[in-house]
Amino acid sequence: xxxxxxxEPTRRDFLYIATGMAGVVGAASLAWPFIxxxxxxxxxxxxxxxxxxxxxxxxxxxLTVKWRGKPIFIRNRTPKEVDDAKNTALSALxxxxxxxxxxxxxxxxxxxxxxxxxxxxxxxxxxxxxxxLGCIPLGESGEYGGWFCPCHGSTYDTAGRIRSGPAPENxxxxxxxxxxxxxxxxx
Amino acid sequence: xxxxxxxxxxxxxxxxxxxxxxxxxxxxxxSFIAYPVPRNLNYAYTFGGILxxxxxxxxxxxxxxxxxxxxxxxxxxxxxxxxxxxVNSGWLLRYMHANGASxxxxxxxxxxxxxxxxxxYKAPRELLWILGVIIYLxxxxxxxxxxxxxxxxxxxxxxxxxxxxxxxxxxxGDPIQQLLLGGFAVDNPTLNRFFSLHYLLPFMIxxxxxxxxxxxxxxxxxxxxxxxxxxxxxxVPFTPYATVKDGFAMVLFFILFAYFIxxxxxxxxxxxxxxxxxxxxxxAHIVPEWYFLPFYAMLRAITFNIGPIDSKLGGVLTMFGxxxxxxxVPWLDTSKVRSAVYRPWYKLFFxxxxxxxxxxxxxxxxxxxxxxxxMAQMATLYYFVFFLVIMPVLGLIETPKRxxxxxxxxxxxxxxxxxxxxGATAAPETKG
Numbered sequence: 039x040x041x042x043x044x045x046e047p048t049r050r051d052f053l054y055i056a057t058g059m060a061g062v063v064g065a066a067s068l069a070w071p072f073i074x075x076x077x078x079x080x081x082x083x084x085x086x087x088x089x090x091x092x093x094x095x096x097x098x099x100x101l102t103v104k105w106r107g108k109p110i111f112i113r114n115r116t117p118k119e120v121d122d123a124k125n126t127a128l129s130a131l132x133x134x135x136x137x138x139x140x141x142x143x144x145x146x147x148x149x150x151x152x153x154x155x156x157x158x159x160x161x162x163x164x165x166x167x168x169x170x171l172g173c174i175p176l177g178e179s180g181e182y183g184g185w186f187c188p189c190h191g192s193t194y195d196t197a198g199r200i201r202s203g204p205a206p207e208n209x210x211x212x213x214x215x216x217x218x219x220x221x222x223x224x225x
Numbered sequence: 226x227x228x229x230x231x232x233x234x235x236x237x238x239x240x241x242x243x244x245x246x247x248x249x250x251x252x253x254x255x256s257f258i259a260y261p262v263p264r265n266l267n268y269a270y271t272f273g274g275i276l277x278x279x280x281x282x283x284x285x286x287x288x289x290x291x292x293x294x295x296x297x298x299x300x301x302x303x304x305x306x307x308x309x310x311x312v313n314s315g316w317l318l319r320y321m322h323a324n325g326a327s328x329x330x331x332x333x334x335x336x337x338x339x340x341x342x343x344x345x346y347k348a349p350r351e352l353l354w355i356l357g358v359i360i361y362l363x364x365x366x367x368x369x370x371x372x373x374x375x376x377x378x379x380x381x382x383x384x385x386x387x388x389x390x391x392x393x394x395x396x397x398g399d400p401i402q403q404l405l406l407g408g409f410a411v412d413n414p415t416l417n418r419f420f421s422l423h424y425l426l427p428f429m430i431x432x433x434x435x436x437x438x439x440x441x442x443x444x445x446x447x448x449x450x451x452x453x454x455x456x457x458x459x460x461v462p463f464t465p466y467a468t469v470k471d472g473f474a475m476v477l478f479f480i481l482f483a484y485f486i487x488x489x490x491x492x493x494x495x496x497x498x499x500x501x502x503x504x505x506x507x508x509a510h511i512v513p514e515w516y517f518l519p520f521y522a523m524l525r526a527i528t529f530n531i532g533p534i535d536s537k538l539g540g541v542l543t544m545f546g547x548x549x550x551x552x553x554v555p556w557l558d559t560s561k562v563r564s565a566v567y568r569p570w571y572k573l574f575f576x577x578x579x580x581x582x583x584x585x586x587x588x589x590x591x592x593x594x595x596x597x598x599x600m601a602q603m604a605t606l607y608y609f610v611f612f613l614v615i616m617p618v619l620g621l622i623e624t625p626k627r628x629x630x631x632x633x634x635x636x637x638x639x640x641x642x643x644x645x646x647x648g649a650t651a652a653p654e655t656k657g
Contacts, residue, residue, distance in 0.1 A: 172392075
């Protein structure tokens with residue numbers, strides 16, 4: 039402060055700057071734990087992956103499991119459902135991207151890229167949450183024979199792709215892998 | 226108005242002793258007894274006091290309910306049922322708290338509309354208005370988090386949908402939502418932090434209310450004519466005039482409040498909230514509490530993409546914008562005349578705005594389909610046109626009616642020919 043009066047910085051100038059710096063750094067580093075504690079805690083993250091036995095899910099059946107507090111739809115689709123989805127032109131889709139966490143982020147929303155891949159095209163594993171505002175759509179309903187969200191009327195087809203309504207994206211596909219023919223690891 | 230000198234004179238020895246050390250009695254006397262208020266305040270001006278008493282009521286019932294409530298997902302729903310069935314008078318306290326929230330919003334909406342009608346936000350009361358909008362925002366956050374605590378189906382899915390708003394923002398949306406929820410979905414950490422914040426926020430509201438009242442007492446109250454106080458005959462002392470008027474209005478308001486508590490305690494709630502939260506089953510219709518319905522309607526009205534903004538983000542921005550715009554009202558209104566009483570066109574558009582807000586509320590309760598969507602879009606358009614076009618343009622082109630020279634002149638002109646004895650209105654401060 040008094041640097042304007044004297045040529046040399048005084049001891050008060052030094053104390054002023056040092057105290058100010060300690061205050062700023064102190065406040066910033068103290069703020070961090072208060073923000074950090076709000077993030078998902080260790081027990082929540084520990085539940086980040088699950089293993090599911092799908093041997094009982096026969097053709098045309100669905101299983102809903104909980105992963106990270108969210109419902110995961112595991113559906114063994116009928117050949118008709120697979121064909122319906124395959125025969126839909128990409129141009130008819132509202133969201134042309136697969137939204138599949140196992141593929142590149144720009145993969146097209148073809149039925150193959152939505153399903154569990156070659157040879158496992160009957161399996162559709164996705165996060166059962168409407169991409170509009172987070173409601174859970176009802177299965178095997180709606181205009182396209184897929185899912186229908188009762189909250190705001192979004193409809194999804196048999197590959198979980200958004201077809202009409204306010205939702206902006208296809209239902210998301212979580213990272214997963216088949217450990218064997220009967221076991222899937224999600225997460 | 227508060228610029229006048231303090232008229233407090235401590236009479237007893239103990240009063241003098243306190244006054245020399247902590248002049249709190251002087252502050253109370255100057256603020257709530259001798260404080261001059263415009264002589265022409267009508268019952269629309271009693272809602273500030275009603276709001277203060279409702280905040281006290283909510284804090285008192287809330288503190289007591291917290292003694293019986295357990296904020297864990299496995300216990301919350303049952304603990305609320307225990308309050309209803311086992312805790313002595315628990316049903317009454319909970320119904321007072323739940324319906325009290327609704328009454329709080331009834332009062333705040335009348336208070337806000339009164340401010341818009343009489344131009345209470347205009348210079349020099351811009352900060353007073355802004356503090357009010359901040360209180361309103363805090364009230365919304367508090368009410369939302371409070372509704373989550375019973376951990377019923379509407380609690381859970383309301384929290385899911387509302388925190389889902391943040392996912393509309395690209396890139397930062399998902400991390401923000403996870404930070405709010407403390408997980409990947411609404412769960413135990415969410416409930417715990419909402420309970421903590423629900424307990425904290427009312428005290429923050431109380432803090433901002435102190436600033437709001439402080440700002441009010443610096444500028445003085447407006448009044449139905451919108452003319453500033455010019456002489457002593459324009460005002461009456463706060464006590465007994467405003468105290469009795471506010472008190473009488475509070476009694477009437479409490480009768481309405483009591484009617485809801487005792488005769489229709491669940492009318493404003495939603496039956497689905499008596500079903501325990503189920504994270505795997507969404508109710509057929511997710512509807513927020515009635516006081517959020519106009520904003521919910523605006524959220525859902527945006528069903529189309531606007532350039533690079535998709536419909537979901539557009540809806541969220543519209544909803545946030547509908548509240549953010551209130552902060553700008555003091556500068557959007559260009560009229561030199563404060564009160565709608567002297568602005569025939571503004572009066573018309575104001576009542577249309579009231580009707581529009583009620584229409585939006587009704588549309589928010591309807592399913593978002595068919596003609597309701599189009600109606601919601603038109604109503605949303607008028608909401609924004611009112612603030613962004615009508616307010617600025619009307620102030621420039623409207624010809625206001627002739628303003629009276631003073632509040633006293635306006636009061637006397639009104640009571641001319643009435644059966645009121647001349648002395649009673651000419652010098653009301655000599656009464657009582």
